[in-house]
Amino acid sequence: MAMLDSNGIAVSAGSACNTQADEPSHVLTAVGLTADQARQTIRISLSTGTTRRDVDYVIRVAGDYFQGRTAPIDMVLPAQLNENLLLDEHTFILDVRFWHDRKLLKGLPNSHEIPFLSFGKYLHLVPKDRKILVVCQTGYNSPVVAYALRKRHYRDVSFLLTGLAGWWIARKDLYDRLAGRNITRLERGG
Numbered sequence: 001m002a003m004l005d006s007n008g009i010a011v012s013a014g015s016a017c018n019t020q021a022d023e024p025s026h027v028l029t030a031v032g033l034t035a036d037q038a039r040q041t042i043r044i045s046l047s048t049g050t051t052r053r054d055v056d057y058v059i060r061v062a063g064d065y066f067q068g069r070t071a072p073i074d075m076v077l078p079a080q081l082n083e084n085l086l087l088d089e090h091t092f093i094l095d096v097r098f099w100h101d102r103k104l105l106k107g108l109p110n111s112h113e114i115p116f117l118s119f120g121k122y123l124h125l126v127p128k129d130r131k132i133l134v135v136c137q138t139g140y141n142s143p144v145v146a147y148a149l150r151k152r153h154y155r156d157v158s159f160l161l162t163g164l165a166g167w168w169i170a171r172k173d174l175y176d177r178l179a180g181r182n183i184t185r186l187e188r189g190g
Helices: 002-006 026-030 035-039 052-066 099-104 116-125 142-151 163-170 172-178
Strands: 074-076 091-095 111-113 131-135 157-160
Touching: 002 052, 026 035, 116 142, 131 142, 131 163, 142 157, 157 163, 163 172
Parallel strands: 074 157, 091 111, 091 131, 131 157
Antiparallel strands: none
């Protein structure tokens, strides 16, 4: 979904009648999908304004992804985000959380904050010669930014799976000791 979004293609997960539920769609299981297949299904909606060119574009982008022509983005599991990675001088931690999320949880140490909705305005401040770890609150927005970075020729990009909330749960010890230290707000010029 993040890869499609970074290419301007909006999709949703599951079926339209089950968007708020955390269980597989009864419609998708009724047509013969397993519960796992139903959870992995994306929905592409068309409108009267959708053109053949739009459909061809989606097919091309999805085909590139499934044929391996789109470079994958690495995921960092919360348990993997240890002190060595957090304090590695070669890692640039890019925090794309919303301002209200930053009030709920402190940021990763040595992170650089930019707002998710306008992250493109600040990408010139993100170095291309370092490992980039993108983090958001729950892991939903960071893959979108990670794919956008990859599309702009950033080579070593990853994102924190389940976001800062997942890391806080998995590594409370590190959160209590290190979170909130040495944070830079790039949208304010540093």
